[in-house]
Amino acid sequence: MPLPKLSLSVQSELSLKKATKTNPLPTIVVYATDDGKILGNLPDSEHLTTAKALLKRSNFQAGLGESVIDYAINDKDAAAIVIVGVGKLDKLANNIAKVANATYNAIKTSQKAAVLWGDTICQIHFTQFVTHLIGSSYRFDHHKSKPKPADTLSEVVLINTKDSLDDYKTALQFAQATATGMGAARDVANEAPNVLTPSELAKKAKQLAKDYADTITVSVLGEKDMEKLGMGCFLAVSQGSDQEGKLAIIEYYGKSGKSGKKAKLNKPIALVGKGLTFDSGGISLKPSAGMEEMKFDMGGAASILGTMHAIAEANLPIDVVAVLACAENMPSARASRPSDVVTAMNGTTVEILNTDAEGRLVLCDTLCYVQENYEPKVIIDTATLTGACVIALGSVRSALYSNDEDTIFALQAASEYTNDLVWHMPLDDAYDEQINSKVADIQNIGGREAGSVTAACFLKRFIKEGQAWAHLDIAGTAWNGGGTCAATGRPVALLAQYLRSQSQA
Structure with missing residues (x-):
């Protein structure tokens, strides 16, 4: 609420x-x-x-x-x-x-x-x-x-x-904008999955264009659009559900200025959010215990949506494009099977060994879409991606993976400023070898060892040479489990502060 x-x-x-x-x-x-x-x-x-x-x-x-x-x-x-x-x-x-x-x-x-x-x-x-x-x-x-x-x-x-309260008054305004964004993120993440379907999540994005009409435009792609674009990995996840998958694209013109249909973002920072409104695991069905918490598997998209609320409320002078990958992972006669091979938007073939490793499938096509249609200064994706991350870091810090030192330092600084903490994780080539497939270019899991790392390595395979990128695995921080069972709004504060610092650079 x-x-x-x-x-x-x-x-x-x-x-x-x-x-x-x-x-x-x-x-x-x-x-x-x-x-x-x-x-x-x-x-x-x-x-x-x-x-x-x-x-x-x-x-x-x-x-x-x-x-x-x-x-x-x-x-x-x-x-x-x-x-x-x-x-x-x-x-x-x-x-x-x-x-x-x-x-x-x-x-x-x-x-x-x-x-x-x-x-x-x-x-x-x-x-x-x-x-x-x-x-x-x-x-x-x-x-x-x-x-x-x-x-x-x-x-x-x-x-x-x-002596002077000017800085504190400025900080108050930004804190209020951040809290607004965190509240928006918690609202959508806490919502019941029969209410917050992929289409409804996309509608939440479209509402931003109404609330902040001077700075935000939103467009939404459906499954037919994704078929034309060759987004086979995304569709392999959404095809098992009666709910249509959606790709919601939010453009924020904080620096270049919005000027109707001819408006163009100038080297925006790109934010990508995993939006699995419910994750049953698909054919690789999850255990029933705790499955109710899988409504939070859209926590990445929720945090990106909340971040866009925050920066629009704060009126930050920076260009940003945010893309929400909205889908539902369900078992059915149409669902993907372990051993299926699908093709991503960039032509990479992927062997699906576990249909419960679906987040990286919707994200890889979304990352390709962003790079194909924009010239992002940096791409940051957020996702409740792996249980392995929860085992590694618990609920204190989100895992940070990146191929760019400047981005690492900037995100770490923002995390310390907000106390929305991250921990820098490795991306060694030796980990990457675990996801090589015998029948396709790549497989969607890398075994039991270093599960959060190999998931990040999978995403990195879809980042073009020279493109700055960071991945935040927020599986342990996006919500509190157990008796509380409620969204936290993280990492909205971290991302909002990061964008604020980039707007001042």
């Missing part, structure tokens, strides 16, 4: 007026470390005095994410005080998301809140904090017959006692 409308602003000091029914006092939030110190070099005030007294009398330990509240029940003219624990100060930088989540949970039943950071939080961590504060308000409950009442929080003022 759309994020609630939170009014956020940055100020250098807190000024309170007498409370009225229509203008209540804000709940005031301060932060403390586990050694009992209140952060921020805050100016002396009755609020600071109250916070110190509350910290002492409550014996509050200020562990990471813990909070204690003085509701000021005995004084109707006093603001409620919340102390949020940050744990150890030297670990605060890595725990901004947890602190933001704890902050939101402590103030969500207030109408207004004033967050007193003082001079503690730097611009980078401020951006992270705002993004996750807004993200903590996200909920996906429109399928419930009786959803919980909405949170009452509508306004948050962030108090930073810096």
Whole structure:
């Protein structure tokens, strides 16, 4: 569902007026470390005095994410005080998301809140904090017959006692745009697969052209179009489903300017997203346990869609083309079989040894399409591609593969800035040998060893010589499994920051 409308602003000091029914006092939030110190070099005030007294009398330990509240029940003219624990100060930088989540949970039943950071939080961590504060308000409950009442929080003022707040105001605007994109990504990824079919995912892309008509155009290819283009690998996946496969192409004219049908992107950055709206495994059927999570197999496309929301909202001056590979992988009499041989758009023949290794099949043709129709500065694809990646990196970092050092460094820098972390993985030729086929040019799996690496090697086979490219395997980071079972919105923050830095280069 759309994020609630939170009014956020940055100020250098807190000024309170007498409370009225229509203008209540804000709940005031301060932060403390586990050694009992209140952060921020805050100016002396009755609020600071109250916070110190509350910290002492409550014996509050200020562990990471813990909070204690003085509701000021005995004084109707006093603001409620919340102390949020940050744990150890030297670990605060890595725990901004947890602190933001704890902050939101402590103030969500207030109408207004004033967050007193003082001079503690730097611009980078401020951006992270705002993004996750807004993200903590996200909920996906429109399928419930009786959803919980909405949170009452509508306004948050962030108090930073810096010499200049201009950088923080800029960071606030970008953080809000990023949060909007992450919310959009979570919405589509969380949606039920009988609702979010490939056609519906393509419609979500087309909605962007309506929402941002000044900068975005969208076109959609169907299976007949793909047949003409020779996209045999993509069609080998979608042919088993009654739902038609779609290729949604989103063009963002942030730099060259949109000028009708003759508009042309100028060496855009290309984003490609795997959009398997449900992955049963096809003939190589997955085990039933956990199969419900395969609605998230379009997490790559969701993240690209969310990223386009974010950069359009932020109005970044950069040209971008994004392509969503939308399909459904189902078993049927028409489905591909293990040992089938199909031909990709660039003429490469592929032996399908496992129909559950379908993501790389839709992506390889999509990568060919992008290179054939654009002159991208760099191509970045995102995909919930391999279970092997989850085993290797868990849910902390996404796997980063690339053939270009500049792209590696830029993505790593963006990941550190946003704390949407990646880990650089190898692409040695020795791994590539595992996907050589005896009957075709290439096979779609490389055996049990290094499964995430050989999947990336497969994609690399479809990148032209000299074309900068990066692949993000987000199988462990796009959603939280188990009891939570919800999309995270990653790596929207990473990609949005990367594009922001490229627009400033």
